[in-house]
Amino acid sequence: MIKLSKAVNNENSVWDTTNPNPCSWKGVICSTNNRFITHVSLSKLGLSTSDFLTDLCQIDSLQSLDLSMNSLSSIPNGFISECGKINGLKMLNFSQNKLSGFLPTFNGFSGLESLDLSVNTFGGNIDLQLDGLIRLKNLNLSLNFFNGFVPTHLGKSMVLEELQLSKNRFVGQIPAELFSYQNLTLIDLSSNNISGFVPNYFEKLSKLESLLLSANNISGEIPENLSNIETLARLAANQNKITGTIPRRISQFVKHLDLSYNNLTGSIPTDLLSSPNLQSVDLSYNSLEGPIPTNISVSLFRLRLGSNLLNGSIPAATIGKLVKLMYLELDNNSLSGEIPKELGSCVELALLNLAQNDFTGSMPKELSNLRQLQVMKLQSNRLIGEIPDQFSQLQNLSILNISQNSLTGSIPSGISNLQKLVNFNLQNNKLNGSIPELIGSLNLLIELQLGKNCLSGQIPMMPPKLQIALNLSSNCFEGPIPETLAGLYALEVLDLSNNKFSGKIPLFLTKMRSLTRLLLSNNQLSGNLPQFMAYVLVDTSGNKDLINSTTYNTSPKKRISVTVAILIAVTSVVLVIGITGAIVLIVSRRFYRVNDENLHSEEQLSLPQVINGHLLTTNSIHRSNIDFTTAMKAVSNPTNIILKSRFSTYYKAVMPCGRDYYVKKLNWDDKIFQLGSHERFGKELEVLGRLNNSNVMVPLAYVLTVDSAYLFYEYAQKGTLFDALHGNLGKVLDWTSRYSIAIGIAQGLAFLHGCNSGSVLLLDLSARSIFLKSLKEPQIGDIELFEVIDPSKSTGSLSTVAGSVGYIPPEYAYTMRVTLPGNVYSFGVLLLELLTGKPAVSEGTELAKWVLSNSIHRETWDQILDPNVSKTSNWVRSQMLSVLKVALGCVSVSPEARPKMKNVLNMLLNAK
Secondary structure, X not given: XXXXXXXXXXXXOOOOOOOOOHHHOOOEEEOOOOOOEEXXXXXXXXXXXXXXXXXXXXXXXXXXXXXXXXXXXXXXHHHHHHHOOOOOOOEEEOOOOOOEEEXXXXXXXXOOOEEEOOOOEEEEOOOOXXXXXXXXXXXXXXXXEEEEEOOOOOOOOXXXXXXXXXXXXXXXXXXXXXXXXXXXXXXXXXXXXXXXXXXXXXXXXXXXXXXXXXXXXXXXXXXXXXXXXXXXXXXXXXXXXXXXXXXXXOOOOOOEEEOOOOOOOOEOOOOOOOOOOOOEEEOOOOOOEEOOOOOOOOOOOEEEOOOOEEEEOOOHHHHOOOOOOOEEEOOOOEEEEEOOHHHHHOOOOOEEXXXXXXXXXXXXHHHHHOOOOOEEEOOOOOOOOOOOHHHHHOXXXXXXXXXXXXXXXXXXXXXXXXXOOOEEEOOOOOOEEOOOHHHHHOOOOXXXXXXXXXXXXXXXXXXXXXXXXXXXXXXXXXXXXXXXXXXXXXXXXXXXXXXXEEEOOOHHHHHOOOOOEEEOOOOEEEEEOOOOOXXXXXXXXXXXXXXXXXXXXXXXXXXXXXXXXXXXXXXXXXXXXXXXXXXXXXXXXXXXXXXXXXXXXXXXXXOOOEEEEEEOXXXXXXXXXXXXXXXXXXXXXXHHEEEEOOOEEEEEEEOOOOOEEEXXXXXXXXXXXXXXXXXXXXXXXXHHHOOOOOOEOOOOEEEEEOOOEXXXXXXXXXXXXXXXXXXXXXXXXXXXXXXXXXXXHHHHHHHHHOOOOOOOOOOOOOHHHEEEEEOOEEEEOOOOHHHHEOHHHOOOOOOOOOOOOOOOOOOXXXXXXXXXXXXXXXXXXXXXXXXXXXXXXXXXXXXXXXXXXXXXXXXXXXXXXXXXXXXXXXXXXXXXXXXXXXXXXXXXXOHHHOOOHHHHHHHHHOOO
């Protein structure tokens, strides 16, 4: 043990060798008399070398060895041969390391009962490597890259009890040989490429407790005899291609049933929800029709029936008895009648989603009894009446959406009691009166949608952390734009369009540093348009007395010159910055990008003091081109800003050689950046700088200063995807270019997700983080953000670390975690932008939600596509419809239902 401790302590001072008794060392457990070492745990120690592993085999009394959650890259042959001789070794755990290559053959190990190699990068087929493990009971190989057929040689004695093979690349059908393992209690084959039918043989496994077949390509119908397995407590076959009807009695023993995202038809069996053991049911995203069964188990805590064809009313008498129910999702159906007041008895409800149905009547005040409620979605129904004052008692609400109804009356003043509210959407109703005076006290609110109502009066102080959007459009506000809107420094979108605002546009709007879109159209504004930062998209159309110029006394002759300049800019697709005496406007559907040259003419910044400058790239051209002094001069001049986000600011720097580069400034002093040390930051960038993929924007160099970090990238001549798609190129960007962009982004994202050194997650994947070297060469930017931002230091704003509005996956509201499926969702939104030509958010409505609600019937899919593109040829239309099918899978509400990026890429390449 002393020799072993030296090897281990070389990497991490784990064991206190001054204590001669190893039984007192951390992670070491001995027998009751302390004579023998029986368990060794070296988990979570950052170990990267495998040299010491064979020494562990000298502990011949070892029963359990845990090496999980390290950085081990290999298992030495000596370890297999020597530890295989320890007859008493029962448990071996190498999970969450960096092991790669083929699965080793485990000769010996006659006593091994549990083997965990999950979350590594093993690949290849599995044949006889495990067949010698005669006592193997638990095998976990999930989250690797194994391929070929599902293995069946899993111990000659066939005593296997738990088999976990999820998230690999297995193909073929579920093998019949698997049913020879009569002791199986858990089978997890989810997230592979398994096809064929669900076999009838599962009935043979009389001890089976969990059967997980999710996210494969399984077709056919659900075998009726699954209902005969009395031990089966969990059945998940979601995200497949299963057809037919749901068998009766399928849930009689099951506690958790998930058949979502399939092609199931017919009605829900009357007995399906009645089993007394039933706790969770998810049948969403099928084509089920008919009513909701009236007999529902009181044990149920989750019921998801959304996105089907269900009709009828909610069974009021039954629903009020579900006192354990926490999640009720019935959205996107054809349910009708009134929302039953009996829902108020479901006091444990945390999520209530009845959106996109045909409910009528008023909102029952009894819903105010749901004191645990965090999410209430009632939008897109036909509700009438006033918002109950009692809703002010729902003090755990974080999301409240009752938009697109016919609600009347005023906004209750008690709304200010909802101090946990993050998203508040009342748009497109018939509300009148004024905005409650104390709405500014909602300190966590980041999105407020009040557009398309009849609101009037004074606009009060707004919540200071508003970030995603403030939408007051299409109301009856009048007078000057109020000073109460000043100070919203985190706000990205401000929509005041279609009101009766008058007077000049106030200068405080130019100082809202996070603003990217300002919508002032169709008001009665006058005077001159102030100068905004170049990246702010401003719409001032429909204000006849407003002069769209930053220069005074513009003569007609000069106006003609400006118009010519605009046409030149549009034709050449060049963003012109710094033209003195004229404003160059880039036209995008009546939007303007305004030159900010004079805005900062008196506040040139001093040159940043460089602490450290380092070249990451090995490319000799870039190494000779990049000049740190020139770059620091560029970032000291605000006129060089070409793009800004909440995390960073992009500058254009022209190097002495004449070549352009991006220099991106990270806000080093922002507490959400976890740049604990310059050294650590440099190491993170060293890893990213070694990435090599044409569709990934890799950092070429970096500079550290006292309060900032600057990253260098190749310049993208065509700007961002947002500029190209929603700017002046949108109408001329043909399908060939859009499809090439989609493939390129998918290739880059699949590469990042499959990196051997570990998946690279994207914190903010949006059209503004995709850069275009050409109209067919996209590059994914901002790849370093996830590595250098600490979500725990967020100020509580939902999207502070979640990405851009419209791209944030729905589950982030609950998990607050950036994940691979979350990235897939964001990519799906990008696909929808390319297909529809619409931005991720338009008039307060998220594109993904709009598409999902309009894609229930296949015959309506054509109406989703951008007609300027889809109608160019039948071939283009056909391929766009195929890509739309892929996009719909990516933006699935359930993260488990979304395909992996490698599969997304293959589906796009095969789209015809």
